[in-house]
Structure formats: structure tokens, C-alpha cells
Amino acid sequence: MSELNLTDVAKTYGNVDVLKNINLEIERGELIVFVGPSGCGKSTLLRMVAGLEKISGGTLEIEGQVMNDVPPAQRGIAMVFQSYALYPHMTVRENMAFALKIAKMPAAEVGAAVDRAARILQLEPYLDRLPKALSGGQRQRVAIGRAIVRDPKVYLFDEPLSNLDAALRVATRIEIARLKEAMPDSTMIYVTHDQVEAMTLASRIVVLANKGIAQVGTPLELYETPDNEFVAQFIGSPAMNLLPGVITQTGAQTVVKLDGGGKAVSAIATEADDEGKQVKIGVRPEDFVSVDGDPILEGVVDFTEALGEVTLLYFAVEDGTDALIAKLPGVQKNMRGKTVMVSANPDKVHLFHQGVSMRK
Ligand SMILES: Nc1ncnc2c1ncn2[C@@H]1O[C@H](COP(=O)(O)OP(=O)(O)OP(=O)(O)O)[C@@H](O)[C@H]1O
Numbered sequence: 332m333s334e335l336n337l338t339d340v341a342k343t344y345g346n347v348d349v350l351k352n353i354n355l356e357i358e359r360g361e362l363i364v365f366v367g368p369s370g371c372g373k374s375t376l377l378r379m380v381a382g383l384e385k386i387s388g389g390t391l392e393i394e395g396q397v398m399n400d401v402p403p404a405q406r407g408i409a410m411v412f413q414s415y416a417l418y419p420h421m422t423v424r425e426n427m428a429f430a431l432k433i434a435k436m437p438a439a440e441v442g443a444a445v446d447r448a449a450r451i452l453q454l455e456p457y458l459d460r461l462p463k464a465l466s467g468g469q470r471q472r473v474a475i476g477r478a479i480v481r482d483p484k485v486y487l488f489d490e491p492l493s494n495l496d497a498a499l500r501v502a503t504r505i506e507i508a509r510l511k512e513a514m515p516d517s518t519m520i521y522v523t524h525d526q527v528e529a530m531t532l533a534s535r536i537v538v539l540a541n542k543g544i545a546q547v548g549t550p551l552e553l554y555e556t557p558d559n560e561f562v563a564q565f566i567g568s569p570a571m572n573l574l575p576g577v578i579t580q581t582g583a584q585t586v587v588k589l590d591g592g593g594k595a596v597s598a599i600a601t602e603a604d605d606e607g608k609q610v611k612i613g614v615r616p617e618d619f620v621s622v623d624g625d626p627i628l629e630g631v632v633d634f635t636e637a638l639g640e641v642t643l644l645y646f647a648v649e650d651g652t653d654a655l656i657a658k659l660p661g662v663q664k665n666m667r668g669k670t671v672m673v674s675a676n677p678d679k680v681h682l683f684h685q686g687v688s689m690r691k
């Protein structure tokens with residue numbers, strides 16, 4: 332039995348559809364990450380699971396029990412928000428114990444629950460401090476501690492790290508990964524805007540877009556085999572390059588003639604790739620390799636970004652085409668204004684027809 336089961340879940344505000352046909356099964360112990368553009372309904376979906384937002388249609392089950400009309404406190408879930416909102420006049424220990432005391436849990440049990448959470452989160456040295464004497468990362472850990480003490484079946488996190496600076500985000504992200512390892516049976520749903528958090532933390536990523544689920548899969552499934560152009564361009568940074576063309580040859584290898592005088596590109600074999608069909612090829616910036624001859628694309632570099640370990644080259648194939656991006660290793664000096672010639676391994680070339688992947 333799955334831990335959570337969403338069947339045709341929908342959300343409308345007035346007569347505006349925000350989410351439709353959300354079908355998702357989540358197994359115990361998974362860490363599911365919701366990603367998607369701002370306003371696509373990530374927080375709304377999380378809040379429906381929490382019971383903070385009414386479900387307009389469909390069913391939500393937790394451990395086989397329909398939860399649509401069950402109050403939040405009886406769902407066995409705990410939610411951690413972006414703003415940690417600790418009680419400023421209470422110590423770390425008191426902050427973590429508060430909800431349990433309100434629920435009239437015996438003092439000895441409260442103490443044991445707080446000690447366990449403090450141990451998991453390495454907050455033991457700070458238990459008697461007030462929040463103002465903690466760093467942002469430590470405060471967020473206390474907020475997570477308030478969830479842990481309740482020993483929920485499901486943890487919900489809504490962008491818990493977005494108030495932290497870059498270095499602290501990385502450190503806290505690793506702590507969350509360790510926390511998950513320390514609680515292998517806990518199920519977590521985690522909303523983030525951060526690609527790296529999604530790729531590193533998730534057992535599976537759910538990409539939300541256009542009121543529904545664009546794709547669900549492991550981080551590498553989404554990266555390597557995106558189902559559609561949206562996921563192809565949403566996962567991975569910088570986004571996958573897309574170029575229109577026509578299929579000119581089928582068989583073991585598909586050949587696409589790029590529009591606008593571009594060259595022929597070989598791509599992985601796919602089914603039903605009829606000659607003459609209009610398609611788009613997709614190549615990730617990091618899958619371009621610089622070549623001396625026989626390129627699949629050739630263009631003039633109009634901008635570069637040197638990131639140290641890689642250099643991003645922005646180039647246009649011909650005047651007026653959108654800039655393409657190649658991510659080449661190391662430092663590429665003085666490339667601006669020069670011609671770059673790139674190729675890509677056919678098994679790294681994606682094919683899309685009417686927005687949908689042609690991979691079989
Ligand atoms: N109370 C409300 N009444 C009407 N519309 C709402 C309400 N709450 C949210 N919405 C709309 O629902 C949509 C989804 O909002 P939601 O907050 O879930 O997005 P999100 O994916 O979490 O975005 P972000 O990444 O910016 O946090 C948005 O278009 C938003 O304007």
C-alpha cells in the first residue's frame with residue numbers, strides 16, 4: 332500500500348482551475364520534490380495534502396484512508412515553512428516542546444521526543460538558547476525539530492531553505508539529506524525552486540506545469556529522458572537548446588536537417604519518425620563538444636560567461652536565430668566574436684514532435 336495516494340485531485344478558486352487531474356502515488360520512505368514555475372500550484376498541492384487548503388475534486392489517501400475532510404492535526408503530517416516563525420521568548424527546547432505540551436503529552440515523553448529530535452538535528456548544544464542567539468540555518472533546524480517531535484508519517488517542506496544565504500543553503504541541504512537517511516521510513520514532500528536541491532534530494536521529482544503533472548521520475552530520468560519540451564527545458568541549467576528541423580532519414584539512426592540552412596544532425600533511433608516530419612532537436616549545453624571540423628552547428632559567439640570549471644558560450648547559428656548555449660569545460664579565453672564549431676553524440680540528441688519526446 333502506498334503512503335500517499337492522490338487520485339484526480341483538483342483545485343479551483345472560484346471558477347479558476349489551479350490544478351487538475353493530479354494522479355500521484357508516493358511510497359513510504361520516498362522524498363518527493365515538487366518543482367515548477369512560480370504560480371503553478373506547488374504550495375497549493377502541498378497545502379491540500381496538509382489539510383490547510385480544501386480539495387476541490389478527487390481523493391487524497393494517506394495509508395489507505397481518505398483524508399479529504401480530515402482536519403490537519405489528524406492526518407499524521409507535519410509541515411515546515413520557508414519562514415520558520417519560532418517563538419522568540421522560548422528556548423530551542425521550549426519551541427520544540429510547545430505543540431506536544433499543548434496536546435497534553437506527558438512531560439517525560441515530551442522530553443524524550445525533544446531529545447531525539449535534537450540528536451538527529453545536532454541541536455543538543457543549543458537547547459537552552461533563545462532563537463535570537465542562533466544562525467538562520469540553526470533556526471531552520473529548530474523549525475524542522477518542531478516537526479520531528481510530532482513523529483509524523485509525512486513531512487511537508489515548502490521551500491524551507493529559501494531564506495538562507497548560498498553557503499548556508501548548501502550546508503542545510505546536506506543536513507536535510509542526512510536527516511532523511513536517519514529517518515528512512517519517513518515520507519517527505521519537498522517544494523523547491525532550486526535545481527540542485529531537487530536533483531540531489533529527490534527520490535523522484537514531480538514537475539508541475541499547466542495545471543497538471545508534466546512528468547514524474549527520478550532526477551536522472553528527467554534529465555536524461557524528458558517526456559516533453561517543458562521538462563527538457565525546466566530540468567538542467569542552462570536550459571536545453573531546442574532547434575527546429577525536418578527528418579530526412581530514418582532507420583537505425585534518425586537524421587534531421589535543421590531549418591534555416593543548418594546542417595544535418597543524427598539523433599538516437601526512435602519509432603514512427605517519418606521522413607518529412609517537422610521536429611525539434613534538443614541538445615543540452617553540456618552535451619555540445621567543440622570540434623575542429625564536421626560540426627553539427629557553427630555560430631558566432633556573442634557572449635561568454637566564465638564560471639571557472641566551465642565556460643558558457645552564447646552563440647547564434649545565423650543572424651536572427653535565438654542564442655544557443657554551449658557549456659564547455661575549463662576556461663575558454665577570447666571566444667567573443669569568434670566562430671565556434673560544436674557537435675554532439677547522437678545518443679545525447681533528443682527529438683521532440685509537437686512538444687512531445689519521440690523517444691521510445
Ligand atoms: N486564495 C487564493 N485565491 C485565488 N487564487 C489563489 C489563491 N491562492 C493561490 N492562488 C493561485 O493559485 C496558483 C498557485 O499558487 P501557489 O501558491 O500554489 O503557487 P506556487 O507554485 O507555490 O508558486 P511559488 O513558486 O511562487 O511559491 C497561483 O496562480 C495563485 O495566484
Ligand SMILES: [Mg+2]
Pocket residue numbers: 373374375
Ligand atoms: Mg509556493
